[in-house]
Amino acid sequence: MxxxxxxxxxxxxxxxxxxxxxxxxxxxxxxxxxxxxxxxxxxxxxxxxxxxxxxxNYVARSLTNQRSDLVGLVVAGLDNPFRSLQIEYLARALLLRNFRPILLPTSKEADTSAVIGQLLHYPVSGVIVTSDAPPTEICEQCAAEGVPIVLINKGDDIPFVDRIISDDRTAGHLAADHLIDIGCKRLAVMAASSVSYTARRRSDVFLSRSRQRGVEAQLITVRVNDYRCGFESAPELGALSADGVFCVNDYMACGVIDRLAANRGSPDVPPIRIVGHDDIPQAQWDAYGLTTILQPCDLQAEQTVEMLVSRMANSDMTARVEFTPVELIKRKTS
The missing domain is CATH 1.10.260.40 (lambda repressor-like DNA-binding domains)
Incomplete structure (x- = not known):
């Protein structure tokens, strides 16, 4: 040779x-x-x-230092454009702090023990779990291994596990007040509230606020907070004679808009004002022009990484909760 x-x-x-x-x-x-x-x-x-x-060679360095620059990102629902945006900003924030993110896609149906096994094969310095990912077993096992962890938009109250939560109370108030202030009289909220902590909080606050304002509001329960369920459930708005609807995320709201557009002119689908949540890039497209509640991914990522770093420095702190502020963005749907 x-x-x-x-x-x-x-x-x-x-x-x-x-x-x-x-x-x-x-x-x-x-x-x-x-x-x-x-x-x-x-x-x-x-x-x-x-x-x-x-x-x-960061892996070799981690073996020497008994600590790595790796941070696990446990994620589900990657079909939702908001989740992709959220992961992008989390990855950027981690890289700015000289960490290296490891993406671990999962789902509610996934074998959580397999996810834990994959995660703990690496000497990770911390773990971030987003909404829709199954957290409890992951958190308990990571805590047993001494791995700091932060949850995003999760309701699980676990000792020594911190949480960053979007301000869903303000979001529900903003959506209800906006629709009522522009003249809507029969409101609806569309949500899979039984399977999502944020969906449940947003829909409950919306219904409560509508009642406080003296306006009738109904819950349209969907299976999952996604585009397909929004598309399939849009006709229920006509059955309720609703003239305003709050969809608990933009992904589902886009499905509602597309179904209403496909059936425009039908007596079963009256004109309706729509508010979403998240402000995904598609919400700005001319095809949607969706009025929505901005959940700022950049700020949320900074909050998450800052909380994770402080947890790394002091693992014995009591569990903390920090809220991400939200803002109403008005466009043509309401």
Whole structure:
């Protein structure tokens, strides 16, 4: 076998140190966030690493330090555009704090023990669990392993497990007040409230607020808070003679809008004002122009990562809850 046919040896930190003319410890500090190294030395090391094609082996480093830069993201409902946006901002926020996210897709029907097994095979520094993902067993096992964890939009009250929750109370008030203020007299809220903590909170507050304002409101129960269920359940609005509806997420609201558009002119589907929740990118499209409640993914991600980092620093703190503020965004549907 000729030299050119031989597999190339991967460059090591020793190689970088030799080329840069520094110690191996200096190389390690140069690639460690916030470590002390002069700008001139760091630049020499980065240039040598670039020439050699050197990359830091974070897994090997984690074995040495007994801690990694890895953070698990346990996620379900990736078909929902909001979830994709939420994960994008969480990943960005983690990277800004020098963590590396590991995405673990799951579902309510998934074998939670398998998810836990996959997660704890890695020396993760923390775990973030989003809404719709099954949390309880994951939280209990991670806590037993001493792994910090933060839940997003989850109702589970678990010792030493922190939560970030969108301000669903304000969201329900905003939706009801807006529809009533523009003249709606017969309201409905569409939600799979039995399977979703946020859907239940938003729909309950909406119904309560409508009653306080002296306006009739009905709950349309769907199986899942998704586009298909919104599309399939839209005719029930006509059966209720509703003139205003709050869909507990935009994904479902888009399904309602498309079904109403398909049946425009039918006596079974009267004109109706619509409010969603989340402000997904599609809500801004001309085809929808959806009035909605903004749940700011960027702020929520910052809150989540900040809470996770503080939990890493002090694992014995009592469980905390922090709310993400929301805002009404008015467009053409109401």
């Amino acid at each position: 000729s030299n050119k046919d031989k597999p190339q040896r991967r460059a090591t930190s020793f190689d970088v140190a030799r080329v840069a003319g520094v110690s191996r410890a200096a190389v390690s500090r140069a690639f460690t966030p916030d470590a002390s190294v002069s700008p001139k030395t760091r630049e020499k090391i980065y240039q040598a690493a670039k020439e050699l094609g050197y990359r830091v």
